[in-house]
Amino acid sequence: MAIVKKLSPITLGFLLLLLIWQAAIMIGGHQSALFPPPLKVGEALLAIISDGSLFAHIQISLFRFFTGYLIAVVAAILLGLILGRLPAVWKVLDPVVQVLRPVSPIAWSPFIVLWFGIGNMPAIVIIFIAAFFPVLLSTVSAVKKVDKTYLRIASNFEMSTFETMRKIILPASFPMIANGLHMALGSAWIFLVAGEMVGAQSGLGFLIVDARNSLSLDLVMACIVVIGVLGLLLDKGIHYFESWVNRIWGGAK
Template sequence: MAIVKKLSPIAIGFILLLIFWQFAILIGGHQAALFPPPLKVGEALLAIISDGSLFAHIQISLFRFFSGYLAAVIVAIILGLLLGRSTLVWKVVDPIVQVLRPVSPIAWSPFIVLWFGIGNMPAIVIIFIAAFFPVLLSTVSAVKKVDKTFLRIASNFEMSPFETLRKIVLPASFPMIANGLHMALGSAWIFLVAGEMVGAQSGLGFLIIDARNSLSLDLVMACIVVIGVLGLALDKGIHYFESWVNRIWGGAK
């Protein structure tokens, strides 16, 4: 019991996952070539770590992810702040957003490849589309729910529209915007892999496709594990960023 108490919840979760994974293989009687056990996946993971290829693919994937995600967040927050303050314009734009939002970013891939070619840009554009709408909608909703008292105070102090957005609206709406950042992160990270399967010759998504084509399912599973761990790290990073911003704006102790 003392050892369990010292383990973090994350470590306990990973241990339980490994136990369930191995148990499922034993009960199901699956062949190692079709459903690789944890030990075999670990060996494949160590192999791509030792030859340096894994870190090269991670580096390019993270570059594509942050390029698309950060661009989407910046554009979506700016537009969301402006559209949230303009009810009439939002009534015109909202139907357009609701029509485009349900369309999977992958559905645009034929046009994206034609317009942007192959390489980094198709994946970046797909990630941008995946992250843009959750942040935009959460920002607009957050702005509309800002306490009117704050806006009257800004008017009494004769703040400019830009100062009102920067000093009043954005800090007050940030908690709801943060929810959009979390949703956009998960969506963008999922479509990163899909985006790298379209016109890319590097990255974690390409590594999965290449391993699948060579029937190296242990390597496929190793890449899946890496993608999951990186997704967890990115989610924790968003939590830390949210806490940091709240401390600056006095929203957290």
């Protein structure tokens, strides 16, 4: 029990996952070729780490992810801040957004590949689509819910529209916008892998397809583990970013 108490919750969670994984193989009687055990997956992971191929694919995937995600976040926040202050315009655009939002970015992949070819751009565009709508909707909703008292104060001090946006509306809206950033990050990371399976010759998604085609399921599982761990690190990173912004704007608890 003393050892368990010294372990962090994250470590305990991973140990529990490994135990469930190994137990499922033992109870189900699955062949290691069809359902690779943790040890075999670890060996495959060490192999692609030692030859340097894993880090090359991670670097490419992260480049595509951050390019598409950051462009989507900036565009969605700027547009959301404007549309949130123009309710009449938003009433016209909202039905269009609600029609486009549920469409999976992968559904656009035939057109994206035709328009942008293969390489980095298809994955970046798919990530952009996946991240744009959650941030846009959360920003518009947040702006519409800003306390009107703040806006009256800004008017009394004769703040310009830009100053009101920067000093009043954006800080007051940020907690709700942060929720959209979290949702967009998870969605964009999922569709990054899907996008690399469609129109890319490198990256983690391509590595999974290549390993599947060669029937190296231990390598497929190793890539899945890497994708999950990177997703966890990205989620922690956005939590730290949110805390940093809250400290700057005096919103830290």
